[in-house]
Amino acid sequence: MLLKAWKNACDATGVQKIVIPPGNYLTGGLELSGPCKSSIFIRLDGNLLGTGDLNAYKKNWIEIENVENLSINGHGTIDGQGALVWNKNDCQHSYNCKILPNSLVLDFVTNAQIRGITLANSKFFHLNIFASKNVLIDKVTVTAPGNSPNTDGIHIERSAGMSITDARIGTGDDCISIGQGNDGVDVARVRCGPGHGMSVGSLGRYAGEGDVTRVHVRDVVFTGTHNDVRIKTWENSPIKSSAAHMLFENLLMEDVRNPIIIDQMYCPYYNCEHKYVSGVTLQDIQFKNIKGTTTTPVAVMLRCGVPCQGLVLQDVDLTYMGQGGTSAKCENATAKYVG
Template sequence: MAFISNVAVKAAGVAALLVVAVVSPAARAAAVAVAGGAPSVPAGPLDIAQLGAKGDGKSDSTPMILKAWKNACEATGVQKIVIPPGNYLTGGLELKGPCKSSIIIRLDGNLLGTGDLSAYQRNWIEIENVENLSINGHGTIDGQGALVWSKNQCQHSYNCKILPNSLVLDFVTNVQIRGITLLNSKFFHLNIFECKNVLIDKVTVKAPGDSPNTDGIHIGDSSNVTISSTTIGVGDDCISIGPGSKMIRIHGVKCGPGHGISVGSLGRYKDEKDVEDVQVTGCTIAGTTNGLRIKSYEDSKSSLKASKFLYEGITMDNVSYPIIIDQKYCPNNICVKSGASKVAVNDVVFKNIHGTSNTPEAITLNCANNLPCQGVQLVNVDIKYNGSGNKTMAVCKNAIGKSIGLAKELACI
């Protein structure tokens, strides 16, 4: 994705998009948008129904949504695009800036992504190079992924053709997404790339537990991102945090089904950036294949650090592998098994984590021989295997740190 230069500083004047209850300075920064001067009259309607969109679930609403975006983007002040109640079928929507205005998208209806893959250039709804954006309401962004999941070959090949992500934010600053539902994406539900000051609050993300590559929220090369009071049940990671992510706050999230809350994979490509300052607190993870996971490739191509992680106050409910650090990740046997890791994992705290595992292996710290994990702390971790015939255990290799307040079988460092 080509980088687009920053928008010039707007004229003086401040308008609040929304005033919301926030959980951190990061959330507060995302919730308030700065607009230049008084609003101007847009070139045309901002309600897509007034532009001719039909909420019958069959008619193509793509042109009407693109027109509403153009009308709002070229105006000034705060402009509100309205998706009224109804079912609006669309193909690819490239909503590009820079815009002169701050934009609210009020989603009260349901957007349906067509099953015709030729209708997408890359993704479904892609918002690029915008400052001050709010998407809120009680409506749904429904990718209708079941129409095309059979065409996903990414489980078998890493050189697969990627299906469209549902909602993509590229180079967006000061954004709030609140109250909406993301449903049955063809691939990732929400992909955040090169963004700053993002608040995701009270959002629901849903797809079947066996749907392929339907990550809930993916974050990459972004900073100051808060995800709060959000419920995610999908077929892959509930939340995945990729390279270049900093100042990530995840609080009050309910995850399951899915693959848990993951950092990585790290080191797959050259020139990846560090991941640092990640806090996951007050969350519940239920019925997932993994719980809290940090993973990097065994033969990593980049030299980077994953550091300053805090996982605290987490409830595990029947999770297969609740706590994992894996520096020898090698999906589909694509790695050089004797490869030396270049991803340093430092300063990771697992604190006040309790619940049940449905495998005996409650803790797995599989760190690299040449680059051991440093500063790992296990504090008051109480996870019990809920099956029979085996005892709860921890498996730790090349992990340096300390265990405080753990049962003997879990105190592996």
């Protein structure tokens, strides 16, 4: 039914509205493709449920691609029912694992707004944005158990003009992950937890990756998270790339594990070669007005493969909740400390 409604709306002109009324609707993979002649407005008031039958998906669950002028809003839920298949996820242990379906994917989408909806219990990522421009995500809730595997809240890759505002995100992985090839990502007034915090990266794993530039994160509260503001790049990168011009400011940490991390020797697997430093250059990265409490004594870890240039830590006030004081560890970091 939804596929037919999409085709009719896409083939029409003007502004077309698709309404998903209150109720529960079980579906398999949904490919909603353009280009469309119209601007499409999807009103989600019901609950879409992703079947646990993995044969019902080609790759992702709800994939919208090659569309301009898209709106999705409402009070409904996109529930991946990930608990049915999380035991089939081996990506925390295997470098070449089989990826389970992401819940909502925007590919090559321009001028989009996603407002008010809830994404829950994804099989893999909840919201994945790729090669898109000018996307606003506002007042969205993302929720999954803290021990659910690879359930990133919002992942962005090769996109420009991204804005995430007034969201509440609690998952088993990153609340927000900013991958390679992004320019202009603004995050404001987000509450994150549980989860792994917010990451730029991982970067430098594959050939052909683009630079990451102009990231601004502000007025975010992290509660009980593992790695709160983290930039991570792989060792042994196949190409050179850059991550630059980032500002993280006005952040509150509440009983978090690792508040500020730069890790250019990232490798979550046991068989890493440790031959070469990361090929990703980090420069002009600022952390300002970051306060709160940490459950580990090392509040700041700057582990650069080659010297990180233009790092600034200003008014960072983090208190260790255990015995002894708070400390920082720095390696190959050209940094300025203020306040």
